[in-house]
Amino acid sequence: MPRFVRYLAPLVAFIALAGLLYKGLSLDPKLVPSPLIDKPAPAFSLPLLQHPDTLISNSDFKGEVTLFNVWATWCVACRQEHPLLMQLAKQGVRIYGLNYKDERAAAKRWLQMFGDPYLANAFDEDGRTGINWGVYGTPETFVVDKKGIIRHKVIGPLTSESIKHELLPLLKQLQEEDG
Amino acid sequence: MMPRKLLFLAILLTTFTGAMAAGLEAFDFSGNVNEDRYKNLIAQLRCLVCQNQSLADSDAELAHDLRREVWELMDQGKSDREVKDFLVARYGDFVLYKPPVKPSTYILWYGPFALLAIGLLVLLRILKSRSKQTDSGFSAEEQERLKKILDSDRPDGK
Numbered sequence: 001m002p003r004f005v006r007y008l009a010p011l012v013a014f015i016a017l018a019g020l021l022y023k024g025l026s027l028d029p030k031l032v033p034s035p036l037i038d039k040p041a042p043a044f045s046l047p048l049l050q051h052p053d054t055l056i057s058n059s060d061f062k063g064e065v066t067l068f069n070v071w072a073t074w075c076v077a078c079r080q081e082h083p084l085l086m087q088l089a090k091q092g093v094r095i096y097g098l099n100y101k102d103e104r105a106a107a108k109r110w111l112q113m114f115g116d117p118y119l120a121n122a123f124d125e126d127g128r129t130g131i132n133w134g135v136y137g138t139p140e141t142f143v144v145d146k147k148g149i150i151r152h153k154v155i156g157p158l159t160s161e162s163i164k165h166e167l168l169p170l171l172k173q174l175q176e177e178d179g
Numbered sequence: 180m181m182p183r184k185l186l187f188l189a190i191l192l193t194t195f196t197g198a199m200a201a202g203l204e205a206f207d208f209s210g211n212v213n214e215d216r217y218k219n220l221i222a223q224l225r226c227l228v229c230q231n232q233s234l235a236d237s238d239a240e241l242a243h244d245l246r247r248e249v250w251e252l253m254d255q256g257k258s259d260r261e262v263k264d265f266l267v268a269r270y271g272d273f274v275l276y277k278p279p280v281k282p283s284t285y286i287l288w289y290g291p292f293a294l295l296a297i298g299l300l301v302l303l304r305i306l307k308s309r310s311k312q313t314d315s316g317f318s319a320e321e322q323e324r325l326k327k328i329l330d331s332d333r334p335d336g337k
Contacts, residue, residue: 029230030230034271128244130244131248131269136228137241
């Protein structure tokens, strides 16, 4: 082995390790990648939040690019996210909601007070649909394409940054795909 | 008086957190579900909300729901493997404390052995090169001169 290789090897190893650890610093262990990305949205059939006698299922948002937003009135970050959802709805983005482990009256009051960005809300009282969708922390937002495939998942509240740089470009791209 | 009270309070609080365990639901274990198997299984599954606790330890709302789910699947006669597959399909390998062996986890499973092998190779090389160095590195002529110098009383060897 040439001498310079022998002397450089520890330096290279150190730089590689430092690079690896540096990358680790910027990873958030709270963000668990969903195995459901690029898989068909899990089927559900739940009563509507506003009309308990009417059922909503994931076939209701087939054919169109849809956001499926998981929220609850007990979720502080959902409150923070809510105005952004209102803005998105105004821009014509189709948003359905999954009202997760919540109280019906409280959820209705919330929508009255802060506005209702949702086309409809599924009322998931016992959280089973949430489990089927791999929900582990509200808010979570799924992007479902025209074919009913989950294409993206945002864990935690949307931000104006992430909407501008990630969500809207993705929605635009998905709109151009065939249904 | 005051510091003493504070100390007492501190000790009291640490004792309580130590004793705090997840409020396990009262499931019925008289039917299909074997309690030992259930407890063993939930101890191997990770709670996603409080990531360093197992489903057995966690008091998070989601952990309650997932324990209910595990119990119900077991009640339906599902095997441990099937219960784990159910959760992995929804939450990914992250729910398993023991990650499966597959290409993306090879480095995790085999990395330490690879490092050990590299270490042993380096050690062998070093030992080999050392054993070569036992000959002094002087030529026959030089050794004769050296012997002369050492045998002689004079520093110039004459």
